[in-house]
Amino acid sequence: MSKEVRQPVETIEDIVKDIIIAExxxxxxxLQSDTHLMKDLGADxxxxxxxxxxxxxxxxxxxPDDAIPNFLTISDIIKGVNEHLNAN
Amino acid sequence: MNIQSVVGLHQFMKRVVVTGIGVVSPVGVGREPFWAALCEGRSGISRIEEFDTANLKTTIAGVCREFRAADFFDERELSRLDRVSQLAITATELAVREARLPDSQLAGFDTGVILGTGFGGQASIEDFCGAFYLNDRSRRSAVAIPKSMYNASASTIAIRFKTRGPNITITTACSSGANAIGQAAHLIRYGQAERMIAGGADAPVTQVVMDAWKDMRVLSTKNEVPQRACKPFSANRDGFVLAEAAGIVVLESLDSARQRGATIYAEVVGYGSTADAAHITFPDPEGESQAMRRALKDGGVAAEEIDYINAHGTATKLNDASETDAIKRVFGCRAYEIPVSSIKSMLGHSMGASGAIEFIATVLALNEKIIPPTINYEERDPQCDLDYVTEGARAMRQASGRRAAMSNSFGFGGNNAVLVAREVNP
Known part of the structure; x- marks a missing residue:
């Protein structure tokens, strides 16, 4: 099942969490809203x-490359995704 | 001119010994199961079950079925490691554990890594190429490059064991593992490192590689009874059997090994390396024999002192005839008296790992005073008329004060690497 199909029934938060869990x-x-990918989950x-x-x-x-450092907590990622979706 | 005699370098040379052995092979994981299988003459060749072989002429290979990646790595580590790195790191883990080297000695600038590989992270390369050509974004990954690069295994070993000495990857096809051990031994001998993790790893049993070999017509097609397919030196041999494996040794200066009371398996005394500079795949016995002569000279070992030759012995028509010729050029009439065996008859040809795996078998042969056999020998070939130890494992005779054995590795590209080892008196 692709993410696009699931999007209407899943919230952005669900999808973001699914991606982090899988990766x-x-x-x-x-995963809490302030969980930091590097400090709390050992990501690099x-x-x-x-x-x-x-x-x-x-x-x-x-x-964009320079936005990636802002994608490091769950809440920041959700915020960032929303901003990009709105910008599009 | 011999530069060593001019500057008296010999007096500074350190003796190099093997103090740890790690093997992941189609006949088992770890030194003991590996050696037991070789002495029993047990084959690790089986039918390929990992992918569809319907379009292949060869449907058998040497796969490390007893290797369980989950015993050594967690899921996240596995997502970053190609199978070749998994095999290499596991073999290293086993070798280091066996060498009983404390972390404090292993870590730091005095320990280095030299690893040989022919295919590197082949499966990962195929994976990201597939994703690219099929435009499959779901398989794209930021770790495609660090996972598939040829030095991934050696670098990951350094990161895992904190070894900060020389970290080098050698790729000379089927002689990679032997070149790696030879170069590593020389680094210790001349004081560039106190100890080295050295060997080879390859995981080339993939659909793409099997298909590519098909067109070269060098793989055995005796699929019916996989265990009997590889027949080195036998007149009815029809090619090699591809395999995966990793073989790692901990090399150490004799002084260091004795100081810490380490178990010493054998001494690495000689290393010779040459290029045929003739044809990219057709072997040249002169290039091969010159590598043997150089290894003997490097180790100060006379041809009369060699008690066993672990052959490259692939079971291709060309290799086995050329290697037999090369051995005769070096040893003359005595060639007929030296036992020569090919453990590829049991393990298949693990490419860049084979030289290391076979050096390990040579070291164990010296240590145990037993010569592993060449299995599946059926018909005499007039071009291959040496003593190939076809009746089963045999006790190793002793021609001189300390038993000595040679391990040959010859690769596509005309790369030849020969190692000579000696037993160490207790």
Whole structure:
């Protein structure tokens, strides 16, 4: 099932969390709105790039290189995705 | 002119010994199961189950079926590691554990890594190429490059074990693993490192690679009974069997090994490396024999002292005849008295790993004083008329004071690497 099909029934938050869970192999309960991908979940810069790649595909957005450092907590990612969706 | 005699370099040379062995192979994981299988003459060749072989002429290979990646890595680590790195790191883990080297000695600038590989992260390369050509965004990944680059395994070993000495990847096709061990031994010998993690790894059993070999017509097509397909030196041999494996040794200066009371398996005494500079795939016995002579000279070992030759012995028509010729050029009449065996008959040809795996078998042969056999030998070939140890494992005789053995590795590209090892007196 593709992310686009799921989007109407899943919230942006659900999709963002699904991507992080899949990429970082973490449990859903580890994800709070202020969870930091690097400090709390041990992600590194390559993980951040992969998560950006999946977000771009799921939401059909383009995340500029200099925006990636702002995509490091769950709430920041959701905020960033919303901004990009609105900009499009 | 011999530069060593001019500057008296010999007096500064350190003796190099093997103090740890790690193997991941089609006949088992770890030194003991590996050696037991070789002595029993047990084949690790089986039918390929990992992918569809309907369009292939060869449907068998040497796959490391007893290797369970989950025993060594978590899911997240696995997502970053090509199978070749998984095999290489596991073999390293086993070798280091066996060498009983404390982390404090392993870590730092005195320990380095030299790894040989022919295909590197082949499966990952195929994966991202597939994603590109099929425009499949879901398979795109930011780790495609670090996962598939040829030095990924060596670098990951350094990161895992904090070894900060020389970190080098050698790719000389089927002689990669032997070149890696030879170069590593020389680094220790001349004081560039106190200890080295050295060996080879390859995981080339993929659909794309199997299909590419098909067109070269060098793979055995004796698919019916996989275990009997690879027949080195036998007149009815019809090619090699592709395999995956990793073989790693911990090399250490004799002084360091003795100081810490390490178990010493054997001494690495000689290394010779040459290029045929003739044809990209057709072997040249002169290039091969010159590598053997250089390895003997490098180790100060006379041809009369060699008690065993672990052959490259691929089971291709060309290799086995050329290698037999090369051995005769070096050893003359004595060639007929030296036991020569090919463990590829049991393991298949693991490309860049084979030289390391076979060096390990050579070291264990010296250590155990047993010569592993060449299995599946059926018909005499007039071009291959040496003693190929076809009746089963055999006790190793002793021609001189300390037993000595040679391991040959010859690669496509005309790369030849030969290692000579000696038993160490307790």
């Amino acid at each position: 970082l192999r973490v449990e859903p309960q580890q 810069s390559l993980d951040a790039l992969n998560i950006a790649l999946r977000l771009e595909d799921a939401f059909k957005i383009k995340i």
